[in-house]
Amino acid sequence: MPPGTPTPGRHYALLLFADFGHVAPTLGVARELIARGHRVTYVVDERFAPLVEDCGARAVTYTSARGAFYRTGDPSPDRLARDGYDLLVDTVRTVFPAARDGLAADPPDAVLYDFETVAAGRVTARVLDAVPVQVCPSHAANETFSLRAQLWDPGHPLMAEGASVLIDFMGQHGIGLEEMGRYGAEWDERNLVFLPRAFQIEGDSFDDRFAFVGPTFTEPRPGLWSPPADGCRVALVSLGTESGDRGGFFRLCAEAFPASEWQVVMTLGRDTDPAALGPLPAHVEAHSWLPHPAVLPHADVFVCHAGMGSLMESLAYGTPVVALPHAHELVLSARRLEERGVGRNLPRAGLTARGLADTVAGLLADPATPPALSRMREAVREAGGAARAADLLEAWAARSPAVEAAG
Structure with missing residues (x-):
């Protein structure tokens, strides 16, 4: 057959x-x-x-x-x-x-x-x-x-x-x-x-x-999310569907991306109330959940926990990743990002807003990043x-x- x-x-x-x-x-x-x-x-x-x-x-x-x-x-x-x-x-x-x-x-x-x-x-x-x-x-x-x-x-x-x-x-x-x-x-x-x-x-x-x-995900329905009209860069931030906030991580990310250059889109977890974060800067939007493929075509970087679903969605759209793994095989996947030239592995312990900002800047300025992302995106497509x-x-x-x- x-x-x-x-x-x-x-x-x-x-x-x-x-x-x-x-x-x-x-x-x-x-x-x-x-x-x-x-x-x-x-x-x-x-x-x-x-x-x-x-x-x-x-x-x-x-x-x-x-x-x-x-x-x-x-x-x-x-x-x-x-x-x-x-x-x-x-x-x-x-x-x-x-x-x-x-x-x-x-x-x-x-x-x-x-x-x-x-x-x-x-x-x-x-x-x-x-x-x-x-x-x-x-x-x-x-x-x-x-x-x-x-x-x-x-x-x-x-x-x-x-x-x-x-x-x-x-x-x-x-x-x-x-x-x-x-x-x-x-x-x-x-x-x-x-x-x-x-x-x-x-x-x-x-x-x-x-x-x-x-990956086998389907495209989200249109209209779930729209990129900023002012053309600012977009950073997508998530710890996955169930991890939730740990130690002010999301607030730290809000500090790492200056309002003059970035729009920050956060997905907090399906059982997390955005109001629990307290007041956020105007350039930061927080959602309990939002399908990442609605944002990734417009995102310049994805900051995440290195869950494989998140990584595959990001690489399917050619979006570079800064990974902050917390345990288990997530650490292996974060290392693999670096080996393939499509992201950075950043330890969660001792993380600062400046450290995250510098890591993002280094990743985006690296001339090897775009061709590596292109190769991986093609590998995803051909799979x-x-x-x-x-x-x-x-x-x-x-x-x-x-x-x-x-x-």
């Missing part, structure tokens, strides 16, 4: 970590699949149900016990291990039963899952005879590069407890010790990666098991986005046990 040939009636299920940054990168793919006549179901934390239903998908909901995982700045190794263990337990005790029961009446042809839902996703695919597909909203892992090794201490006592949870869970579903290595690997035989290969750490080491399709992802999923779903048995 040629790529892009629709096969009406296929069913795709997604089991994703309860975080906007994990759900949002898949929505463009879901829209594309639905437009081709397929069905899409998300097994998702209840607070994301409106988001997925808005794109035409069905939501099977549960209440996540995620807690503060990925929200706490600079967590200790003990805190990170505890949060990771609690998340693993939640995926096998809550997410998997929700998926098994919610999908049983209409079994999917493919099950998509991510780094944090590996156990639930792979076992769901096995139980329901579906093709497992790992999706990567951030850097993928293979035999050369391990994201897991960057995050977890293998000697921590909770790692052994987590292994015991996995062994028990898989054993309950007929997966013996001889198979557990495959079920516990950091990657699958089919992997969709929502960044271009050029941005992936050790990108040249990844083989054809990995499809680097780049294929939602259309290529849907082509691949159609081809992979055609090999599912259920489809092959039917015909």
